[in-house]
Amino acid sequence: MTSLSFNQEQLGGLRLWWNEFGCMAKKEFIVLSRYKFSFILSFFQIFFIMFIFTVAALILTPPDKTDYGVGFMFYSFILFIYLSTALWDIGNSLREEQYQGTLESLFMTPISYFSTLLSRIFANLVWTSVNVMACFFFMTLVFGEFSLINVGLGLIILILSLFVCFGIAFGFAGLALRYKESMNILTNFLQFILMIVCAMFFPFSALPEIVEILARIIPLSYCVDLFRTTMIGGAPELLPFELEFVIVMLSALILPLLGVLYFQSTVQKAKHEGNLAEY
């Protein structure tokens, strides 16, 4: 048989990491393509959610604020859907690996945790972005044109915000390994809590004072505030623009690292308890 010379030098390096990430992302794309039905449904899901909340917003809004209301809902929703994708995809795909018994096989290979986690989100993120663009088109069709103040800066803030979401999701992946089936409940709970506390679908001014204090200590709140105001205009509600930008940038750097560290520690704990493959 072909002998594969084993080279220990191969166990590190950026190129190697990139190869790992590439092959895992490719696998995710292939698996995604085998679930064609889900693939198609995900578009409708995004559109239905946007539609339901936008109409709910509009029936409570004075007629002269319709454009503002639609824009507000759309941009709020973009961040929410990315957060939701990151949270659910990582947790669900790890759970699925536990069901299939592939998690142990995966952890027997010399891959990095960071590429394992990131590759899991990547494929769905690409698909979600396509969906969001399609949704923008349909929302414009149904509700008419709405504001697009600073697309360039908005995109930069969106990308930074994505890394903040990754950080939260990586940490959550650790919880998925630990709490197994209860993860669905936890993910739902966290999603709703972040949705409310980070004022994802309404202005921060609507929050009770005590919740607003809580909002100010969660980095995601600044992502929401900054992205929304960049796209629909006006000043951020929580802090001056520059300060919010710095917070978002630092969070985008620090949170993913913390998330991976937490994930690593839960894997170690699972190895101690022997429940890595339990489902």
Place this chain on the structure above:
Amino acid sequence: MSRQRMIEVSGLTKTFRSKKRIGIFKSQMNEVKALKGVSFHVDRGEIFGLLGPNGAGKTTLIKILTTLLLPTSGTAKVNGYGLDQDKNIKASIGAMLMGERGLYWKLTGRENLEYFGALYHVPKKLLEDRIAELSDLLELGDFMDRNVESYSSGMKMKMVFARALINDAPILMLDEPTNTLDVKEARRLRKIVKECNENENKTIIYCTHVMQEADELCHRVGIIDHGQIIAIDDPQELKDDLQDTDILSVEGTIPDKARLAVESLSEIISAKILVKQKNNGSKEEKFYLNIVCKDSHQSLPIIISTLSENGAVIRNIDKRETTLEDVFVNITGRSLMDDTRQGVSIN
């Protein structure tokens, strides 16, 4: 010249804590000692068998050696690396755990092998050749391009074995690799394992509860029971230790009272009901009374008369070769199959 130690295990213990449910709202913590100070070594190019009934601690041990599980205490080195150097250990081993599980259902066999090959950093060109060779070797054929979800259990098992070989690691750890394979396929897999060892000098740990497999394949065998290695040696040496005794196999209808009567005879060392597979190529099992005695020529008449007096109907009596099963029975007083199947008895 001393041989290179590929695996060194010293004083490994593992204790699991689990919740025991009491009603809907209450639970209580349970402790299970899965490994109790296990020590052994495996040299380069050796096939080391871990023989023991289900629940003896084989899988726990293998999981610790593959870094999937951390020990409660003790140390281990795999290919010279301590358990904390998990990336190096992972690159040194190909493993087959959890039976037929461990494949992506929605990927084809080829896609699974490509994926895991890439995760082991096997260069693309080499990987293609390797997959083609494994496909030929294991006769995977058309199945390579079908989704795993459509495979039979045996086919999944073969694909998992191919996955264990994909990175051409110097060490193979195989946990009950022939489970769910039919007799022919199991024989074929054992042959490949032997070839891997002889032609490529791979070091292999082979866990099984089937003593014939351990006997056929392994250079040395560690018999594990209740988390402890209770004997470790060349299979022949282990059997030779029992050479001053004879073993009789009695088939027929044997009530427990007859067995107890024989066991109480002074000439008899032990009399146990054991189970073995029929020699017709199937996995069908039959029960027999296994009698260990000092001199079968002298003891035979009294054994026959005692059995008959206690209601036994004898169909056949054989004087048997000593097997690893006998070694296990001699040390533990139980049969390997007894523990594996739980609660078998005949009358």
Place this chain on the structure above:
Amino acid sequence: MTFVLKDYSLKHLGVLWGTFVVRVKILSRYKGSLILDIIIPTLFASIPILLGQAFAGSIAAASTNFQENTGLRANYVVWIIIGANVFGTVMESLWMFGLFVRREQMLGTLEAIVQTPAHKLSILGGLALYVEVKSVFTFILGYLLGCILFNIDPLQGNILLALILLLIGLVPIFGLSFLLGALIMKVKQANSLVNTLQWLVGILMGVFFPITVLPVFLQVFALIFPGFYLNYDIQAALTGLNWFLGNLYLDLSVIFLFALMCPFIGYQIFTKTEYRIKKAEGIGQF
């Protein structure tokens, strides 16, 4: 003969009760799930409530906008809290069977259940009983929680009537659940189906807005969806709105009609699909 019949029905009751107890036991292992089922509707309702307050400047101004835009003379806060809680129970009922089938498929226990001599209807009865009990429990606590958080008197409407409507109105949803169970058995991608259809169900039920604001074709779909009547009539019982057809008994008749038709049609379609799948690939395949 009487004895045989009695024995027969007792066996069915045993299976029904056994299924109910197993579900309760499983739920007791996921206590967080129960708490979440109570909290989530309120969290859900708070989005449009707070949004309305922020956009209009105050709850009173948002209420005025709501009444002008929809023509409904109800407090929009309590109206949405009720909608969100009914939505929660409808989702639970709708996925009861579909997700049960899928989950058992994944765990490999579906074949084991099918192999037992228990009649499917007894198992379904146990599941339905579980969902009814759980729905009443979560609805009462969820509604109370929403009212307390948003400072509303929870006893302002006819609660007993609302609970009766809930118990009867969930029966047709069980019927639709069979349809979904059949669909899930066929396409096997339960999560996506659940995640997508729940929002469509929310739109057709008029959870956050009355269906009159929807395009006409969607209004037609809503009118043939039993969840709409269930939601509207519970909202009417608790807020004092007019009954949808002008009279409680007319509304109840429609719900009863659905309660008779939907389980029958749903079950027929499910068993046919199950037969086809058994023929093609085996029921435990996933």
